[in-house]
Amino acid sequence: MATTKPEQGILITDAVQVVLKHWAETNALQDESLLTFEKLLTRYATFVTKLGVPALADQSEDLAAQWIQAKGRDRSGNVKLPALSTMNTRRAALRKFFRDADALNLSDTGLFVRVYVAPRPTGLARPLTKDEAERVWLYAKDSGSNTRRPVMFALLLSGVHSSEVGLITTSDVDIANQRVWAHGSTDRIEPRWVHLPDPYFAAVVDRLNYLRGWVPPFRTFETFQLTQGTTHRPAGKSQNRAASACKEVFKMAGLHNDPRITPSSVSLYAGSRMLIEGERLEVITQTLGYSSLDACAKALGYDWKTGEIG
Structure with missing residues (x-):
């Protein structure tokens, strides 16, 4: 009472x-x-x-x-x-x-909190450059397959978003076609297959091999999440873990003082790399899971007229 x-x-x-x-x-x-x-x-x-x-x-x-x-x-x-x-x-x-x-009639104060808080910055994130992505990967992969950091960044650098990375299980990995199933998030990012370049996919395979030997007898290997070793965790917690991991690696890579580098920058790197390599925007949009070409171009900072990125 x-x-x-x-x-x-x-x-x-x-x-x-x-x-x-x-x-x-x-x-x-x-x-x-x-x-x-x-x-x-x-x-x-x-x-x-x-x-x-x-x-x-x-x-x-x-x-x-x-x-x-x-x-x-x-x-x-x-x-x-x-x-x-x-x-x-x-x-x-x-x-x-x-x-x-x-x-609930607990009070009749009618209090409405009008405290001003500056809006969150929007449109600030930019894709990592090739050099920055290489530095991020260098520090991330050194943690070893017994930690979730290498596989987490392998997924992010391939185009999986931080809001999705914690949802991918061992059964979402398609070894034969070197890809993973990304589950999408909210109405902005759609479910899709994401192809992983060789070094990133190697980190996924290493993680799978580690989990096979580590999984306890009361758990099913197919339901393990690659970045957590467990399932049914709230998506918000998964995203927070990805953000924390990015913050730590950014600091090691000397990127932590750039306000435009965020966890989204890591995922967007895949799109900018594909653009530089001459891939069509339609394919990039599908890889990153955006619902429209305009949304993808805006996220990448892609100028339709000049072809510049970021």
């Missing part, structure tokens, strides 16, 4: 639990989003309680802004400002929470 104090009304910690239970019972959010919002709202409740504002009725946009913009620590323990994506997610969690708390 929610804890209340006559002079305060329901506490923010209890209100969070009530709203989370409502979301779970009504399937208001996908499992991954529910887990993310639960973590964020629990942290927010702890944050404002420590500031001496534990009641839901006393929450304000100023408190929300303080938390949305609060600094954190990276893996090295350094204090850093939150990324734009982090602030956007924090704000989204608070907006939905306060709206649904009012709908």
Whole structure:
């Protein structure tokens, strides 16, 4: 039962639990989003309680802004400002929470979080150059087949997107035709076969051989994901792992200070390489899974008039 104090009304910690239970019972959010919002709202409740504002009725946009913009620590323990994506997610969690708390009659604050967060940059990513791709592959492949990094970058450099890479299982590999089945993601990227150049496909084969010897007796080899060794993981977590791996390799390759180099840059390299080699844009669009030639050209930064890329 929610804890209340006559002079305060329901506490923010209890209100969070009530709203989370409502979301779970009504399937208001996908499992991954529910887990993310639960973590964020629990942290927010702890944050404002420590500031001496534990009641839901006393929450304000100023408190929300303080938390949305609060600094954190990276893996090295350094204090850093939150990324734009982090602030956007924090704000989204608070907006939905306060709206649904009012709908459940937990309060009548009518609070709407209007904190400004700069929009995420769009259209910034560019394909890796040949030299950059070679450096990325050099550092990625040295990890060995007992790690997921070589196979992950083999897939990315061949045109599989970071949102797809964690979904590919051992049964998605077509050895005879040197290709893998990419599952697509959202409405933007379509399912398709992706051909892998020799060095990248060799990394996939090495990973398959490693997993055959490593798979425990209670698991089926055909259901193992190449980059995780397990199945049924939320797509969001797979994408986060790919992003983290890219960040680490970019730093080793000396590419981490270029704001236009993102995980998408690795996948787009396959398209730029094919363009430079004279491949038709129709074939490249199919390889990268885009739904239209224009979408593919835009992602690559391809100028129809000049033929320049990026």
